[in-house]
Structures are given as structure tokens and as C-alpha cells.
Amino acid sequence: MSSATALCCTLSPEEIEFLAENMKIEIVPLETMDQLPLISCTIPVMKPPRKLKIPLWLALKLKTQGRARIVPPEWLNVATLEQLRNEEIEQDAFAPLPFHWLEVAQMLLRDCADDMEDVEQIQRLLLELREARQNKARKGLEAVNEVQLGVDNLGAMEINEIRPFFTQIMNRMQKVVQASKEGE
Amino acid sequence: MSYYDIDSIIAENQKIPCTCLVSIPGLGHEGREVSQGSKVELPFWLAEVFAVNSFVDIHMPPPFSSVVRNALKANPNTVALRDTTTHFYHFAEQLLHVVSDTSLAEVVLDTLRQRSMEIADAAVNPQGAIQQNNSFIEGLDDFERLLFRLAYLSHRDIARWQKQN
Numbered sequence: 001m002s003s004a005t006a007l008c009c010t011l012s013p014e015e016i017e018f019l020a021e022n023m024k025i026e027i028v029p030l031e032t033m034d035q036l037p038l039i040s041c042t043i044p045v046m047k048p049p050r051k052l053k054i055p056l057w058l059a060l061k062l063k064t065q066g067r068a069r070i071v072p073p074e075w076l077n078v079a080t081l082e083q084l085r086n087e088e089i090e091q092d093a094f095a096p097l098p099f100h101w102l103e104v105a106q107m108l109l110r111d112c113a114d115d116m117e118d119v120e121q122i123q124r125l126l127l128e129l130r131e132a133r134q135n136k137a138r139k140g141l142e143a144v145n146e147v148q149l150g151v152d153n154l155g156a157m158e159i160n161e162i163r164p165f166f167t168q169i170m171n172r173m174q175k176v177v178q179a180s181k182e183g184e
Numbered sequence: 185m186s187y188y189d190i191d192s193i194i195a196e197n198q199k200i201p202c203t204c205l206v207s208i209p210g211l212g213h214e215g216r217e218v219s220q221g222s223k224v225e226l227p228f229w230l231a232e233v234f235a236v237n238s239f240v241d242i243h244m245p246p247p248f249s250s251v252v253r254n255a256l257k258a259n260p261n262t263v264a265l266r267d268t269t270t271h272f273y274h275f276a277e278q279l280l281h282v283v284s285d286t287s288l289a290e291v292v293l294d295t296l297r298q299r300s301m302e303i304a305d306a307a308v309n310p311q312g313a314i315q316q317n318n319s320f321i322e323g324l325d326d327f328e329r330l331l332f333r334l335a336y337l338s339h340r341d342i343a344r345w346q347k348q349n
Contacts, residue, residue: 009334010338012341012345013341013342013344013345014345017345106346138301138304138305141297141300141301141304142297142301144297144300146293157342160338161338161339161342162338163338164334164335164337164338165300165304165331165334165335165338168327168330168331168334169296169300169331172273172277172296172327173293173296175277176273176276176277176280176289176292176293177289177293179277179278179280179281179289180280180284180285180286180288180289182280182281
């Protein structure tokens with residue numbers, strides 16, 4: 001099968017990142033800015049040092065322009081990530097990470113590392129979380145059936161990663177089960 | 185089972201042993217008649233139509249013989265599926281439309297489940313997998329090759345996206 005068929009099955013990581021950028025995040029503006037009436041939402045007036053929540057794509061833009069500082073989301077710190085990582089290792093189920101955790105964490109670490117503390121430790125914890133979850137997803141293959149798949153607490157990027165593989169397997173299984181039911 | 189699907193066409197072309205229940209003209213060598221009771225190997229698309237009309241009795245084809253089934257039950261990862269047929273799962277599905285055999289369905293599903301784990305592992309590092317586990321990779325049938333490719337592409341895309349930062 002050509003890669004065109006593979007492309008139809010799933011989104012690219014860049015597209016998932018684009019979808020994640022719609023999340024709201026808190027910033028501390030460094031300059032005043034007028035209200036911005038956009039199609040999707042209206043950005044309120046910005047008066048430093050009052051914090052406000054704006055979409056991530058705009059927050060990153062302002063940050064790279066030096067006009068705002070980002071407040072990291074409440075799950076992106078060493079303490080919470082350590083607790084989540086311990087939960088991930090101890091339990092069979094996936095720990096409750098935000099839906100876009102992988103993309104948001106990557107974008108913030110890329111652009112706003114100076115607004116966060118213990119960046120290296122955070123990076124290490126994120127890697128450990130990712131590996132633990134990948135192992136669990138791979139083990140989930142043991143239980144795959146043609147009817148359903150439990151993806152509770154799985155992130156958008158992670159679901160996207162397993163989507164083509166699992167859907168092909170499940171489709172094939174569905175056809176075999178269907179055929180055997182008809183043949184009877 | 186769509187008419188123009190290449191995988192369907194190839195899968196349905198598998199030969200399957202049959203016993204004629206009646207004499208069938210034109211089926212034999214150079215158009216001769218095949219007498220009742222004789223054994224022939226027909227492509228599945230023909231055997232299916234004949235079997236539905238009770239012209240032939242179909243027998244289990246080699247890919248699903250008890251030898252292969254026992255090997256698959258014992259350890260699916262060591263069986264070279266491609267040696268039995270290139271479209272194992274597709275053929276199984278089509279055979280199950282005509283034949284009632286729940287144990288075959290179970291074997292096929294279990295095989296797929298277990299082999300897909302190996303495929304997912306191998307896809308993360310295809311070069312290494314080919315060096316270490318060559319017989320498994322070569323023994324993948326067409327559907328499993330597609331799975332291999334899909335797993336590899338997803339993994340490669342995410343790794344690339346993570347590296348660009």
C-alpha cells in the first residue's frame with residue numbers, strides 16, 4: 001500500500017499540535033494591548049501585570065515576541081509529574097494526564113523554558129511517562145478484539161500513534177468474525 | 185470482498201482441493217469432462233460457486249490444515265505465514281463465508297493478536313529487526329506487511345516531530 005493510503009488513516013503530529021494550540025493558557029502580559037475581536041473568540045484587553053487566559057497559539061506568539069510571560073499549567077511541574085509517573089508505573093490503567101499533554105508540554109518546553117522551573121527534571125519525567133504509557137499501549141495488543149478498545153486517559157498524540165495500526169487489526173478481526181457468523 | 189480489490193482477487197485465486205459430486209464438462213485438461221468422484225484443485229472463486237450449488241465438496245486448503253493450525257496454536261510467531269499463502273487472513277475470511285468452522289476463526293484471531301505484538305515491536309526498529317529476526321519478517325503475509333509499515337510510519341512521524349524541537 002502506498003503512503004497515501006497510510007496518510008488517510010491518521011493525522012500528522014503537526015496537525016495534532018495545531019489542534020492542541022487552541023487550549024487556553026494563562027499569561028502575564030508585559031505590555032498593554034487593546035481588545036482583539038477574532039472570529040473564534042475575543043481576546044480581552046491586556047493590562048500588565050494582570051493575568052488572563054488566552055489561546056495557546058497567541059500566547060506562544062506573544063512570548064516569542066517578548067510581550068508576555070507564560071504561567072505553566074497546574075500539571076506541568078515536578079511534583080505533579082512525579083505523582084503521575086508513580087501512578088503510571090504502579091497501576092495498569094493510564095494515569096489521568098490532560099488530553100494534549102504531550103504536545104503542550106513540548107511546545108512550552110521549546111518556547112517558554114525560562115518561565116518554568118526544573119526544566120531538565122520535567123523533561124526527564126515526561127520521557128519516563130511516555131515510555132511507561134507506550135509499554136502499556138503495546139501490552140494492550142494482547143487484549144485487542146474486534147468490538148472495542150479502551151483508550152481512557154490516553155493523549156491525543158498517543159491515540160493518533162496507535163490509530164492506524166489498531167483500526168486495521170480490528171477491521172480485519174471484524175471481517176473474520178462476521179464471516180464465521182455468516183457461515184454457520 | 186470488492187470486485188476490483190487486488191488483494192481480494194489474489195486471495196480468491198488460491199487453489200483449494202475439491203471432490204466432484206457430479207460430472208463437470210469443460211473443467212478438465214483441454215476441456216475434457218471431469219468425472220464424478222474425482223479430486224481437482226480449483227481456484228476458490230470457482231470452488232465457492234460450485235460448492236454453493238452442490239457440484240463439488242470442498243476440503244480444507246493447505247494453509248488451514250491441521251499441521252499449520254497446530255503450529256499456530258503452539259507458537260504463532262515462529263510460523264512463516266507467507267509460505268502457506270500470501271493473503272492468509274483474507275483467504276481465511278473468504279473461506280469462512282462458505283465453511284462453518286469456529287475453531288478456524290479462533291485460530292486466525294489468536295494468530296493475528298499475537299503476531300501483531302511482534303510486528304509492533306519490530307516496527308520500532310526495522311533495521312535491527314531484520315538483522316535479528318529475519319525469518320519472522322520474511323514470513324509476514326501481505327496484511328501483516330501493511331501493519332508493519334503503518335506502525336513504522338506512525339513511529340517515525342512522532343520521532344521526527346519530537347526531534348525538531
